[in-house]
Structures are given as structure tokens and as C-alpha cells.
Amino acid sequence: MTSIRNVAIIAHVDHGKTTLVDKILHEAKLFRDNQETGELILDNNDLERERGITILSKNVSVTYKDTKINIIDTPGHADFGGEVERVLKMADGVVLLVDAFEGPMPQTRFVLSKALELGLHPIVVINKVDKPNCRPDEIHDGVFELMFNLDATEEQLEFTTVYGSSKQGWMGPDWKNPTDNVQYLLDVIIDEVPPAPAPEGTPQLQITSLDFSSYTGRIAIGRLVRGKLTTNMPVGVAKKDGTIQKGRIKELHVFEGLGKRKVEEVVAGDICAITGIDGFEIGDTVTDPETPDPLPRIAIDEPTMNMLFTINNSPFFGKEGKFVTSRHLRDRLYKETEKNLALRIQDGESEDKFIVYGRGILHLAVLIETMRREGYELQVGQPQVIFKEIDGQRHEPVETLVIDVPEEVAGKAIELATQRKGELLIMEPKGDLQHLEFEIPSRGLIGLRNNILTATQGEAIMTHRFKEYAPYKGDIGGRINGSIISMENGPCTAYALDKLQDRGTFFVAPGTDLYGGMVIGEHSRPSDITVNVQKGKKLTNMRAAGSDDSSKLPPPRAFSLEECLEYIQKDEYVEITPESIRMRKILLDENERKRAGNK
Known part of the structure; x- marks a missing residue:
């Protein structure tokens, strides 16, 4: 039997994660030599390619030296943070991918802290060493410092570092001596990541993500922690309220390459997709129906923002879209909740209005953009932040905002963020940029990106991530002009x-x-x-000097x-x-x- 390695890849937006996975897939000879594959195989959704971010985490697997390596992709953007923690539960090791110039970024820090808490063994890949003025040695020290600050254990701090350029398709132990393939990285994964444990006993599988097929309905995806599953086997699904819902497995699939392969049996340690069971949620455990043994549940990020979605009733209604009625809109939104977990939907005050709750403007914009490309027409209202009453006091979501800007315009960025109740926590030089970290209410972020990009001639790099609910910080001025x-x-x-x-x-x-x-x-x-x-x-037939310009x-x-x-x-x-x-x-x-x- 082949041994299995489950490894998650963490990287900041645009540090080359998707390109690296492409190269690993090529290395494992998943494609015929003459097959057209294109670039960015993992970001297969048009929106992901255009925005250059991974939105949905995906699973890929390659077989190398008789070892099956399951590569679990994690989303790189903060608005999809809910996906991250669940995905890491499926891994035994983690590959931290860092840009050789930029170094570890704020969102990488968030995902890495979660991975270290779960006790995953890190492998550091310093990518893009072919870029001019990159600083791989400094970055290596920076990663060590970051892990130390995140309370990594002694073993986690003794990580192996791999250098390379996924664009040029090589990885090796020394950045000054390029190799000609990425095998070194695969060898390190096999040596460093512990084989997936396969204990005997009753089956246990925690559902960590969902898929949806119009033919078979909802598909549960997770890692089998113990025992084995077979087709047609009776199982119990342990729900949030402690009840056990009985069902039967119809089909089992394991991941192979970029797709799935149907199998009769799955052994502990592997990641699989199950069809045939209904009414499950993320965090439920698939277990033995007679002697259930559920795993601890996973928390999912709460939505922090809501927006009114309604049908298009403008004079141009129905001119460009195929799906324009409230029934179309309702069906599409509820279908989205099947697999988009941080999304919640509530019916509005009339039949054609829906209040959609999400993790941030980007999260909701990706949904709207997807619907628009599918031929929907709709209207949306102003995004509203969700307030909570805690101990009789009004609380609002607060986020950590990080801005990297050239030094000469740092003052403008600080001024704009503090006007919106942002509190400057850290200010330090980072290469030729100033690195600023703020704590800011989610309300303050609405419209801030535009203002900061205008004030810094488009040179600011902004990222933000939900931190906690904190007491209401007072009024924030909106747009001044009518x-x-x-x-x-x-x-x-x-x-x-x-x-x-x-x-x-x-x-x-x-x-x-x-x-x-x-x-x-x-x-x-x-x-x-x-x-x-x-x-x-x-119009007259008289010509006047100058007025005809x-x-x-x-x-x-x-x-x-x-x-x-x-x-x-x-x-x-x-x-x-x-x-x-x-x-x-x-x-x-x-x-x-x-x-x-x-x-």
C-alpha cells in the first residue's frame, strides 16, 4: 500500500503558490508531453485568474516515488478566512511559500499561526529568487523570527528551507545554484512531513468542505481520520445539536491529479469525497451509526457585513440579462449557500428583496461578479456592517489593516486611516517601503481603499483581516460630495x-x-x-468664430x-x-x- 502525505500550501496573494502547484503537477507527469495545459491550472475560475487570488481551496494529488502526496490549497485572501482553518485540519504538514523580496505578509501570518497551533510541521519555500534585488537570506531570518513570535515549538523552528523559482520551474537547497526541476521540494515533503496515521477502528471523518453537483446533490469532503469507508456502507452523521442522522454512502471518490477517481474503499489518512448522505453541515462527523464517536467541531467565521440584493427594476430592466425575476435571484442565492459557508441569506421586507451576509466587500463582490457572468441582472444596496449587543453595549467588527507605502506618502495614508477611527499600532521600514499596521472598524474600510490609492498614486498595498468584535468607536464620516x-x-x-x-x-x-x-x-x-x-x-446656418470648436x-x-x-x-x-x-x-x-x- 502506498503511504500518504497530506500537506497544505500557505502563501500570500501573488507569491506564486498556484504556479508552483502547476510545476509539481508537471513534474509528476500528470500531463502528456504534448498536452495543452495553460497556466494557473488551480485557479480555474475566470475570476480567480483575473484578480490573481485563490478564492476556493482545492485539492490536488500527485504520486511521486510510490507516495501519494495530497496538496491542499488554501485561500490567500482575508475575506475567505473561514475556509483556511477547516482546510488545515486535513493536513499533517505545511509548506509556507514566501516571496524572496516581500517576505512573510500579514495574511500569511494569520494562516501560519493557525497551522502552528495545530502542530503542523512547516517547510519554508523562498520563491522568486530570480527577481532582481531579492533578499533570500534576510527573508529566511524574517520567517524564523515570525515563527518564534508565533510561539512555534523547538521542532517547528528547525524547519527546512527550500529556495527556487516556480516560474522557472526549479527548487533546490541553495538559491545561488539553480537546479533544473522541482524534485528537491517533493523529496523534502516526503522526508519531513509525517506519513498520514491510519489507526484501526470505527470510521471517523470530519466534513471540512463541500462540493455540489446538480446530478448527485451535495458532496461531503474531508479526511478519514480512523478506520475505513466502503461504498454502500451505513454511516451516521453527528450533527451540531448532538443528534445522529443515519444514511448510506452511495459513492466514494479520492483525489487524483486535478480530478477525482471513484473507488470502492478509502483507508484512514486519505482525503475523500462522499455522495449519498444528505442534510449535513461543515463540522459534522461521519461515524459509525451504532457507536458514534464525533470529532470536536470546527468554528466558522461569522459574517461581518450585509447587503440588500433585489431584482433590477430600472428602465433598462431585462435588456441585457437572461435571469431577471425574483425567483431566479432567490434560487441562485440559496444555491450559493450550499457551498459558500461564510454566506447567510435572510428574506427582506418584500418578496423580491434579500439580505445577504458575508465576510467583507470582496467576498460579496466575488458572488455578484460570478452571478453577473452567469447572466443575472440585479441591484444591490450600500454594504452595512453587522453590529452586536454584548453585555448591553453596542459592539462592531474591528479589523487589522496593513498598509505598505513609499515613505514619502506614508503620512497621507496614516491621516486617511486615522480619520476613519484607525489606530496606528506598528510603523517600521520594510525595504524601501513603510510598513503600517492599524486596528480599524470594518465600517472605516468601506471606501478607504480608493482614497488611499488616490493619495499614494496607486502605490499602496493594502490588506485587512477580521480581528474581533469591540465596543462601538463612534461616527465615521462618509463621502463628502453629492x-x-x-x-x-x-x-x-x-x-x-x-x-x-x-x-x-x-x-x-x-x-x-x-x-x-x-x-x-x-x-x-x-x-x-x-x-x-x-x-x-x-443648430443654425450661421457660423460664429470660435463656437464651432x-x-x-x-x-x-x-x-x-x-x-x-x-x-x-x-x-x-x-x-x-x-x-x-x-x-x-x-x-x-x-x-x-x-x-x-x-x-
């Missing part, structure tokens, strides 16, 4: 936009089709203003989906269709807005 709103329906003209330049910045280009009540710009003053941008130039317009300000979500006010919606993202007032009619404002 909106410029379209008065009429129809395409806007260059002539009208040119005449209104002094009123503020515009988000639309000449010729864009608009409707009354749509937000088309930012007013230079705090109040909203309604303007007619459809007005054309009066074409209008010179600055390019419109473009917004990404997250920027729109951070930008809108309480009385505005973001309208999302497969082809466009527009901002609008909830009440499109100007008189209705005035009446609502006077109440």
Missing part, C-alpha cells in the same frame, strides 16, 4: 457634458444611454444636483464593481447586468426624492 443625477432619458451629448464641466467629475462618456435618476457624476459640493445632459447644441472632455472616471459598492450612499443602488454596472438613486423621480428628503 451626486450628479441625470434628469431625462436618452443618450448624453458632448455639448451638454462640456457645459457642465465646472459642476464636478463625470462617470459617463458622450453617447452613453442614460435614464432619469441615474448617478452620472460626483458633484463638487455636498448636495446632489439633477442636470440635463441630453441637451444638444441649437469641438468639446474637449476629460475621460470619464471608471469604476470597478467593488469601487461602486464602496462609493454609493444609503439612498443609492448599484445596478448590475451582464454588460454594465450603473449607479442610480433608489427613487428615480426627483419629486419623490424631495418628498422623502423632507420627511
Whole structure:
């Protein structure tokens, strides 16, 4: 029987984790020599490739020297922190991947602390040593220091360090002497990571992640800790409330390469997917129905933010999307909760409104972007932070915010963060950048990224991670400027936009089709203003010197989906269709807005 190694990979966003896994898959000859595989095999969802982040943790396995290595990918972004802790439960060792220039980053620190607490043995890979001005030796010392600060044990501190460049496809013991493949890393994994223990006895498997198939329903994924499972075997699922729900295994799959292989039997130590059992949740234990022995449950991150989702009822409703009714929206949102665990959904005040709870703006934006690509049309309201009453006092979520900025603009970044009740905890130089760490309410983060990127000419690197609920820190000012709103329906003209330049910045280009009540710009003053941008130039057959010059317009300000979500006010919606993202007032009619404002 082949021995099994279960190893998780931890890395910060963009440190080369996905590329490294690609190279390991190639090394294990999983592909035919002439097979087209493309890059970034693990980030197989278009959104993951575009944003350069891993959103869903995935499992891959390779067989090397008669040993099966299960590689468990962990998400690199803080908004998906709920995934991380569960995934680490499946591993016996951990590969910490660090960029040879940037060193260990804040989110890496969070995942690493969880891995060390679980007693996993670390292997450090210092990647991208081919980059100019990289500093592998300094980074190695930095990793040691970080582990020491995280209370690593003596054995964990005696980690093996592997140097290499996953882009160039090599790993070795010395960064000055490149090798020509990644076998050294695989050898280190086999030597250093303990073989998965396989105790005898009744089966125990904790469900750590879910998959969903429209043919077989929900699929439970987890690591078999003890005993063995066979097809058609009766099992019990130990629930949160202590009850045991009986069921029968229909099919068993183990991971092989990038896919799954159907098997009749799974032995302890391996990671498998089970179909046929219903009504389970993450953290439940699959065990023997007669003598149940559940494993301790795993805590899942609480949502910290909610947002109103509703159907699109703008004048452009149904022009671009395939799925536009409240039934479509309801079905799609509830289907998402099957596998997206940090998401909760509550019905709103009317049939077509839903309140969706998530881990942060990025978490919700990824869901919206996915739905939009599938052909849905919807509208969402301003993101709201979730408050809690603790001991009769109002508490709000607080996050750790880390900003790396060039020294000359560090002052601006500190000023913007402290205006939003951010508290500066650490300020230290890191290479040629200033490393700033704040404690800031989640409310303060909404809209902050835009302001900081503008103030630092786009050079700031920002990351944040939920820390705890803390007492309410008082009011935080929102956007200061009002909106410029379209008065009429129809395409806007260059002539009208040119005449209104002094009123503020515009988000639309000449010729864009608009409707009354749509937000088309930012007013230079705090109040909203309604303007007619459809007005054309009066045409006469008289020529006047100078008045026939074409209008010179600055390019419109473009917004990404997250920027729109951070930008809108309480009385505005973001309208999302497969082809466009527009901002609008909830009440499109100007008189209705005035009446609502006077109440």
C-alpha cells in the first residue's frame, strides 16, 4: 500500500503558490508531453485568474516515488478566512511559500499561526529568487523570527528551507545554484512531513468542505481520520445539536491529479469525497451509526457585513440579462449557500428583496461578479456592517489593516486611516517601503481603499483581516460630495457634458444611454444636483468664430464593481447586468426624492 502525505500550501496573494502547484503537477507527469495545459491550472475560475487570488481551496494529488502526496490549497485572501482553518485540519504538514523580496505578509501570518497551533510541521519555500534585488537570506531570518513570535515549538523552528523559482520551474537547497526541476521540494515533503496515521477502528471523518453537483446533490469532503469507508456502507452523521442522522454512502471518490477517481474503499489518512448522505453541515462527523464517536467541531467565521440584493427594476430592466425575476435571484442565492459557508441569506421586507451576509466587500463582490457572468441582472444596496449587543453595549467588527507605502506618502495614508477611527499600532521600514499596521472598524474600510490609492498614486498595498468584535468607536464620516443625477432619458451629448464641466467629475462618456435618476457624476459640493445632459447644441446656418470648436472632455472616471459598492450612499443602488454596472438613486423621480428628503 502506498503511504500518504497530506500537506497544505500557505502563501500570500501573488507569491506564486498556484504556479508552483502547476510545476509539481508537471513534474509528476500528470500531463502528456504534448498536452495543452495553460497556466494557473488551480485557479480555474475566470475570476480567480483575473484578480490573481485563490478564492476556493482545492485539492490536488500527485504520486511521486510510490507516495501519494495530497496538496491542499488554501485561500490567500482575508475575506475567505473561514475556509483556511477547516482546510488545515486535513493536513499533517505545511509548506509556507514566501516571496524572496516581500517576505512573510500579514495574511500569511494569520494562516501560519493557525497551522502552528495545530502542530503542523512547516517547510519554508523562498520563491522568486530570480527577481532582481531579492533578499533570500534576510527573508529566511524574517520567517524564523515570525515563527518564534508565533510561539512555534523547538521542532517547528528547525524547519527546512527550500529556495527556487516556480516560474522557472526549479527548487533546490541553495538559491545561488539553480537546479533544473522541482524534485528537491517533493523529496523534502516526503522526508519531513509525517506519513498520514491510519489507526484501526470505527470510521471517523470530519466534513471540512463541500462540493455540489446538480446530478448527485451535495458532496461531503474531508479526511478519514480512523478506520475505513466502503461504498454502500451505513454511516451516521453527528450533527451540531448532538443528534445522529443515519444514511448510506452511495459513492466514494479520492483525489487524483486535478480530478477525482471513484473507488470502492478509502483507508484512514486519505482525503475523500462522499455522495449519498444528505442534510449535513461543515463540522459534522461521519461515524459509525451504532457507536458514534464525533470529532470536536470546527468554528466558522461569522459574517461581518450585509447587503440588500433585489431584482433590477430600472428602465433598462431585462435588456441585457437572461435571469431577471425574483425567483431566479432567490434560487441562485440559496444555491450559493450550499457551498459558500461564510454566506447567510435572510428574506427582506418584500418578496423580491434579500439580505445577504458575508465576510467583507470582496467576498460579496466575488458572488455578484460570478452571478453577473452567469447572466443575472440585479441591484444591490450600500454594504452595512453587522453590529452586536454584548453585555448591553453596542459592539462592531474591528479589523487589522496593513498598509505598505513609499515613505514619502506614508503620512497621507496614516491621516486617511486615522480619520476613519484607525489606530496606528506598528510603523517600521520594510525595504524601501513603510510598513503600517492599524486596528480599524470594518465600517472605516468601506471606501478607504480608493482614497488611499488616490493619495499614494496607486502605490499602496493594502490588506485587512477580521480581528474581533469591540465596543462601538463612534461616527465615521462618509463621502463628502453629492451626486450628479441625470434628469431625462436618452443618450448624453458632448455639448451638454462640456457645459457642465465646472459642476464636478463625470462617470459617463458622450453617447452613453442614460435614464432619469441615474448617478452620472460626483458633484463638487455636498448636495446632489439633477442636470440635463441630453441637451444638444441649437443648430443654425450661421457660423460664429470660435463656437464651432469641438468639446474637449476629460475621460470619464471608471469604476470597478467593488469601487461602486464602496462609493454609493444609503439612498443609492448599484445596478448590475451582464454588460454594465450603473449607479442610480433608489427613487428615480426627483419629486419623490424631495418628498422623502423632507420627511
